[in-house]
Amino acid sequence: MDMTTLCYLEKDGKYLMLHRVKKENDVNKDKWIGIGGHFEEGESPEDCLLREVKEETGLTLKDYRYRGIVTFVPDVWPCEYMHLYTATEWTGTMTQCDEGVLEWVDKEKVPELPLWEGDKIFFKLLDAGEPFFSLKLCYRGDTLTDAVLNGKRLIG
Numbered sequence: 263m264d265m266t267t268l269c270y271l272e273k274d275g276k277y278l279m280l281h282r283v284k285k286e287n288d289v290n291k292d293k294w295i296g297i298g299g300h301f302e303e304g305e306s307p308e309d310c311l312l313r314e315v316k317e318e319t320g321l322t323l324k325d326y327r328y329r330g331i332v333t334f335v336p337d338v339w340p341c342e343y344m345h346l347y348t349a350t351e352w353t354g355t356m357t358q359c360d361e362g363v364l365e366w367v368d369k370e371k372v373p374e375l376p377l378w379e380g381d382k383i384f385f386k387l388l389d390a391g392e393p394f395f396s397l398k399l400c401y402r403g404d405t406l407t408d409a410v411l412n413g414k415r416l417i418g
Contacts, residue, residue: 264342267311268298269326270388271319271349275369280318282362289339294367294375298344307345315349319364320357323349329388330395332380337402348388379406383416 271278279294299314301307307328315323326349334342356364367375369389373382380399387395400408409417 264340265301265307265310265345266298266342267301267307267314267345267347268296268332269311269315269323269347269349270296271315271321271352272369273350273366276366277369277372278319279365279367279372279375280359280362281365292376294372294377295381311345311347315352316354318359318361319354321352321354323352325349325351328394330384330392330397332384333396333398334380335398335400335408346384378404380409383409383411387411 278297280297281294282291297315297318298311299318301310302313305313311326312323315321326347328345329348330346332344332346334344336342358364372385377385378399378401380397380401383399384395384397387397396412398408398410399406406417408415
């Protein structure tokens with residue numbers, strides 16, 4: 263079971279998105295995702311969040327919010343618990359990312375990007391201001407086959 267964090271930095275009606283185009287054999291190849299990555303030994307979700315944002319963007323988060331836990335159950339890669347955050351305040355100068363291209367995207371245009379289907383569900387929850395949620399997403403290849411929000415089935 264993998265443990266990861268993912269964060270969407272918010273500014274002026276936009277999210278900072280990472281277009282994953284630089285790594286070979288990347289499960290997220292060509293998709294647009296947030297900023298984050300895998301836990302290192304001994305890290306808490308917050309430790310991982312702060313480290314990953316700093317590594318991928320050069321920015322140091324000052325104000326962030328834990329928004330939910332997303333459980334991914336795929337058929338072709340290990341299961342994953344992803345701790346989802348949003349952030350509205352940071353310091354530093356943005357740098358280039360070695361995993362893809364960073365770009366500020368208008369929130370209303372995000373659903374038009376090549377995203378995982380399940381990401382569209384949690385974007386709706388973030389935009390609706392849902393205080394905290396548990397979302398389980400099951401995939402067969404790239405196809406979302408089941409989605410359960412706070413114990414209630416949405417898809418499947």
